[in-house]
Amino acid sequence: MNNQIQNNGVERLTSMEKVQAGLAQRYAKERRFRRLGLAAVMTGLLFIALLLGSIVSNGYSAFWQTEVQLEVQLEQADIDPEVSRDPEVLSVADYGGLVKRSLRNTFPEVKGRRDKRKLYEMVSSGAAFQLQDMVMANPDLIGSTVKLWVPADDDIDMLVKGHIDRSKPESERRVKDQQLEWLDELTSQGRIRSAFNTIFFTAGDSREPELAGIWGAAVGSMFTLLVTLCLSFPIGVAAAVYLEEFAPVNRWTDLIEVNINNLAAVPSIVFGLLGLAVFINFFGLPRSAPVVGGLVLTLMTLPTIIIASRAALKSVPPSIREAALGLGASRMQMVFHHVLPLAMPGMLTGTIIGMAQALGESAPLLMIGMVAFIVDIPGSITDPSTVMPVQIYLWADSPERAFVERTSAAIMLLLGFLVSMNALAVILRKKFERRW
Amino acid sequence: MDTIIESSSVGLIKPGVIEPIKVEVQNTISRDDRTTVGEAFVDDPRMTLRNVNVFYGAEQAIMDVSLDIGKRQVVAMIGPSGCGKSTFLRCINRMNDTIDGCRVTGDIKLDGEDIYHPDLDVVSLRSRIGMVFQKPNPFPKSIYDNVAYGPRIHGIATNKTDMDEIVVTSLTKAGLWNEVKDRLDQPGTGLSGGQQQRLCIARAIAVNPEIVLMDEPCSALDPIATAKIEELIDELREQYTIAIVTHSMQQAARVSQRTAYFHLGDLIEIGDTDQIFTNPRHPLTEDYITGRFG
Ligand SMILES: Nc1ncnc2c1ncn2[C@@H]1O[C@H](COP(=O)(O)OP(=O)(O)OP(=O)(O)O)[C@@H](O)[C@H]1O
Ligand SMILES: [Mg+2]
Numbered sequence: 053m054n055n056q057i058q059n060n061g062v063e064r065l066t067s068m069e070k071v072q073a074g075l076a077q078r079y080a081k082e083r084r085f086r087r088l089g090l091a092a093v094m095t096g097l098l099f100i101a102l103l104l105g106s107i108v109s110n111g112y113s114a115f116w117q118t119e120v121q122l123e124v125q126l127e128q129a130d131i132d133p134e135v136s137r138d139p140e141v142l143s144v145a146d147y148g149g150l151v152k153r154s155l156r157n158t159f160p161e162v163k164g165r166r167d168k169r170k171l172y173e174m175v176s177s178g179a180a181f182q183l184q185d186m187v188m189a190n191p192d193l194i195g196s197t198v199k200l201w202v203p204a205d206d207d208i209d210m211l212v213k214g215h216i217d218r219s220k221p222e223s224e225r226r227v228k229d230q231q232l233e234w235l236d237e238l239t240s241q242g243r244i245r246s247a248f249n250t251i252f253f254t255a256g257d258s259r260e261p262e263l264a265g266i267w268g269a270a271v272g273s274m275f276t277l278l279v280t281l282c283l284s285f286p287i288g289v290a291a292a293v294y295l296e297e298f299a300p301v302n303r304w305t306d307l308i309e310v311n312i313n314n315l316a317a318v319p320s321i322v323f324g325l326l327g328l329a330v331f332i333n334f335f336g337l338p339r340s341a342p343v344v345g346g347l348v349l350t351l352m353t354l355p356t357i358i359i360a361s362r363a364a365l366k367s368v369p370p371s372i373r374e375a376a377l378g379l380g381a382s383r384m385q386m387v388f389h390h391v392l393p394l395a396m397p398g399m400l401t402g403t404i405i406g407m408a409q410a411l412g413e414s415a416p417l418l419m420i421g422m423v424a425f426i427v428d429i430p431g432s433i434t435d436p437s438t439v440m441p442v443q444i445y446l447w448a449d450s451p452e453r454a455f456v457e458r459t460s461a462a463i464m465l466l467l468g469f470l471v472s473m474n475a476l477a478v479i480l481r482k483k484f485e486r487r488w
Numbered sequence: 489m490d491t492i493i494e495s496s497s498v499g500l501i502k503p504g505v506i507e508p509i510k511v512e513v514q515n516t517i518s519r520d521d522r523t524t525v526g527e528a529f530v531d532d533p534r535m536t537l538r539n540v541n542v543f544y545g546a547e548q549a550i551m552d553v554s555l556d557i558g559k560r561q562v563v564a565m566i567g568p569s570g571c572g573k574s575t576f577l578r579c580i581n582r583m584n585d586t587i588d589g590c591r592v593t594g595d596i597k598l599d600g601e602d603i604y605h606p607d608l609d610v611v612s613l614r615s616r617i618g619m620v621f622q623k624p625n626p627f628p629k630s631i632y633d634n635v636a637y638g639p640r641i642h643g644i645a646t647n648k649t650d651m652d653e654i655v656v657t658s659l660t661k662a663g664l665w666n667e668v669k670d671r672l673d674q675p676g677t678g679l680s681g682g683q684q685q686r687l688c689i690a691r692a693i694a695v696n697p698e699i700v701l702m703d704e705p706c707s708a709l710d711p712i713a714t715a716k717i718e719e720l721i722d723e724l725r726e727q728y729t730i731a732i733v734t735h736s737m738q739q740a741a742r743v744s745q746r747t748a749y750f751h752l753g754d755l756i757e758i759g760d761t762d763q764i765f766t767n768p769r770h771p772l773t774e775d776y777i778t779g780r781f782g
Contacts, residue, residue, distance in 0.1 A: 301588065369625075371621065371623060371625035372625060372627060372628070373586065374583065374586065374621060374625060375621065375625040375626070375627060375688070375691075376627070376637075377583065377586055377614065378581065378583060378614060378618070378619040378621065378692075379614070379615070379618070379637060379638040379641070379691065379692070379695060380611050380612070380613075380614040380615030380616075380638065380641070380642060380695065381611070381637075381641055382611045385641055389637070389641075390627060394628065
């Protein structure tokens, strides 16, 4: 009897020791796993930091633009000889000539056609339009001499920003020695400044980097996404609700489910080809238009939204459905009063993920002509336009050095859009979750 | 020896002081005999259930059960866990329809009307037959909205005053009013388990059902709250018909007039509650109520 108890005591001790020994090992394992996880997170963060760092360091300078101050004499005789103040007359006057004369007056010693052309190339061709806008807005200026800041040419801008090396031999750089002299002269007179680049945020695309802006593409993206959202969210949610709550389980619904899952994996360019064949060639919708882009992106995002929405619906506890049905709610009331509100956060998350995908998509839009060179800001969903990722693609393809920084700046804006969309998703989710 | 000896003291036993009298009983029914013993049918029934079978896929959970539920009475269903009490109860308001792969056969009538008839409106049926589920399942909405939901969808209350009154009376009947009167706008899911159970009872009676099905309504309640609910059941019985599943033999004895004992999907015995608890006729029933089961 005594012996037995002792035996038991001994056994208990050893098993305790076993647990202790194992415990240390278990903790060590956990520590290792935690370190591994931390390392993985760090690596991810490092890559993001690298990516953001390179984009920001390349792109931040695009937010500033070198400007030149011009002193322009607005002669009555040149602009509006009959003093009609007729906008039609004002709009056809030779403002380019006025800008050139102003430059010639600043550097009277410049003679010869080639030298003069070099001088004219110092300022952007946009200067003439800026002058025109100024006069049209305020015709009373005619007859006076105005001072205005106009954007410098992109090569001058690059030089001022340090992207063109002065010390290189003249033949290897785009800014000639003569232009350097003129620039230094202007700088010493205080007629060169670096100003916030509003053009970049308000203009459409242009062949001239200093006149090119992202706004046209941003508006195109917004219109496209608007069409996508208005179509894919209701259709996706309705499809998910039907499949999850109402559809009988049979071979047909199984087939549909398999197909939806397959669609989610179809390369996006295929949707572009489909859009080209169906929406443009068959239905005759306009090319390059956000409405077609939106339709194509709807096809692309629908599977994502449907799958996410179904998962959200599945996660609503069945007891809630039972409670509603048991009280005599119809299926419809059960879904709309209880299940949908609970599934909404998940559905919204899925939708925003789909939208973010759509915002960053370019391949299918190339197929339907949204890659065209479009200067005007689109005013409706049927106007030709492009979208931000395609604009980035176009600029990245351009040879001018000034487009490099604009590409990076556009990427920054695109990322900004994405981040704000995700923030919106979080806010919406919080808002809906507060209703338990 | 071949006859079943009935106890003569059935009617004298008072609820709460029931002691099965085993000595006198001489059971002659074999434990393997699964035909229903006792008085399954009553005069002037509210509901008649005949040859009910329930299948979950290929598994049969209820085997050929027939019984009546009388007017203004409480029928208690007892039996070991997993014997099919909940399943049977859910046939009565067609909640089994909502389970994929669940199939019900047989004949179930409410006031002579076949409730599984294709033309019957399930929604109106379920508004007439209320149910309290085994697991408390309040909506993730406010306490007020939980109770008001049923009356709202059925258009029972037309204005705010009526609705307030329904909510107050329902919560009071369920014995929850004093605990929640200051926090009606807080989520029902934030209540304790027992409070949630009472909230679900309040929610079920708020629509004024004619028949109330209760699946272990007191499983998470303390004796005081249990007494409240039992009082409520007694009160409801004056107008309504009630079927209650319970694991507490005392409770079955206290609140019910008739008791049905289920065993592995079979209805083994059914009869007057007093008789079942004092003089069970089937050995399985006797085993269960004397605690010898298992
Ligand atoms: N949804 C379901 N799908 C498949 N089988 C089920 C389902 N619900 C119940 N069953 C089975 O049916 C049988 C009866 O279950 P039921 O829930 O009716 O038991 P119960 O008597 O209510 O038990 P308890 O007292 O534990 O609640 C069990 O064997 C169970 O496994
Ligand atoms: Mg049960």
